[in-house]
Amino acid sequence: MKAAVGAVILQLRDKIGFPYTMVPIDAYMYGGAGIGGWGVLCGAPNGAAAAMNYVLPSRAVVDELCYELLGWYAETSLPSNLHDSYAKYPGQTQSVAGSPLCHASVSIWCRESGFGESSAERKDRCAKLTGDCAAKAVELLNAYFDGKFAKTYKVSATTASCQGCHVGKDSMLDNSLTHMDCTPCHGDPHK
Amino acid sequence: MKAAVGAVILQLRDKIGFPYTMVPIDAYMYGGAGIGGWGVLCGAPNGAAAAMNYVLPSRAVVDELCYELLGWYAETSLPSNLHDSYAKYPGQTQSVAGSPLCHASVSIWCRESGFGESSAERKDRCAKLTGDCAAKAVELLNAYFDGKFAKTYKVSATTASCQGCHVGKDSMLDNSLTHMDCTPCHGDPHK
Numbered sequence: 001m002k003a004a005v006g007a008v009i010l011q012l013r014d015k016i017g018f019p020y021t022m023v024p025i026d027a028y029m030y031g032g033a034g035i036g037g038w039g040v041l042c043g044a045p046n047g048a049a050a051a052m053n054y055v056l057p058s059r060a061v062v063d064e065l066c067y068e069l070l071g072w073y074a075e076t077s078l079p080s081n082l083h084d085s086y087a088k089y090p091g092q093t094q095s096v097a098g099s100p101l102c103h104a105s106v107s108i109w110c111r112e113s114g115f116g117e118s119s120a121e122r123k124d125r126c127a128k129l130t131g132d133c134a135a136k137a138v139e140l141l142n143a144y145f146d147g148k149f150a151k152t153y154k155v156s157a158t159t160a161s162c163q164g165c166h167v168g169k170d171s172m173l174d175n176s177l178t179h180m181d182c183t184p185c186h187g188d189p190h191k
Numbered sequence: 192m193k194a195a196v197g198a199v200i201l202q203l204r205d206k207i208g209f210p211y212t213m214v215p216i217d218a219y220m221y222g223g224a225g226i227g228g229w230g231v232l233c234g235a236p237n238g239a240a241a242a243m244n245y246v247l248p249s250r251a252v253v254d255e256l257c258y259e260l261l262g263w264y265a266e267t268s269l270p271s272n273l274h275d276s277y278a279k280y281p282g283q284t285q286s287v288a289g290s291p292l293c294h295a296s297v298s299i300w301c302r303e304s305g306f307g308e309s310s311a312e313r314k315d316r317c318a319k320l321t322g323d324c325a326a327k328a329v330e331l332l333n334a335y336f337d338g339k340f341a342k343t344y345k346v347s348a349t350t351a352s353c354q355g356c357h358v359g360k361d362s363m364l365d366n367s368l369t370h371m372d373c374t375p376c377h378g379d380p381h382k
Binding site: 022023024026027029030032034036037038040041046049050052053054059062064066067068070099100102103106107111118119168174175176177178179180184185 | 360
């Protein structure tokens, strides 16, 4: 988490200076490993979202760009190969987390790469992915300030169908809140 | 998220002053609704963890107290009734989220209370729960600085059995990372 915040904010310190010189980057240590080893929200999008919050004008805009950031995280094959020229482990296996959960992201990468969660390779993979999230945040911020930001992430057709009844004040049941893919945890709960 | 950060940090501003006067509380708007409506990590523990990070001496200690905070969140019937003397909706239904996920926390409360996610009652419930998380963070911090903090949260026996093979460098497979309860999403994957 701290690395994602730092990657964005240190650039802003260099290019703009104050008030980004005041951002307490060490205050974002807590988000690593999905907080306290719980594997909930991946620290990389948690930190990238925190960094975007410093730059954007309102909660509504923060929510829009964060929606997109988490959607991108869920559906993108990571880590990118943009780190290969300097990374300790270039050419690593890429995998799609399917959600913004650290637990899913790490477990799927371990399965597809064959490396253990405690391995140096896994740590390098998460470091690269953190850089990728920071870069995505900057891309989203640049698009926003160029007047070119548009939501592009769409949930799967199945999840959209679930949301139609369960999510939102105009839905029939209005009894849930998420954009995570429903099927991995719930299967087909109506069969 | 912002409310949990503020509840802790504004107390520290009043009682100690600098450096807590420098904490950018508005920088924590982004964590509401599990970030961008995604329902991933509940913003209340995200903010309470962020607040604890400002006070504690190292990442290792932050991780220990955050582990406990998220465990408490997962297993505690919330919101507490400590808000009843001033709340708009006193005596609300309490429910156990079973995980630190906003999605689970909100959906289970909606099911048990009968109120919609978009209802004013649900918003009041989440506001109270945010106060409860801030109070828990203060309780953990006080215990730590009194030398009385001890980890008490234990995962379920089933999850401990799963972790025995899947989580940690000394486990057979070392291919996952979480303290979330395995059964709600995975059932019995070995049957």
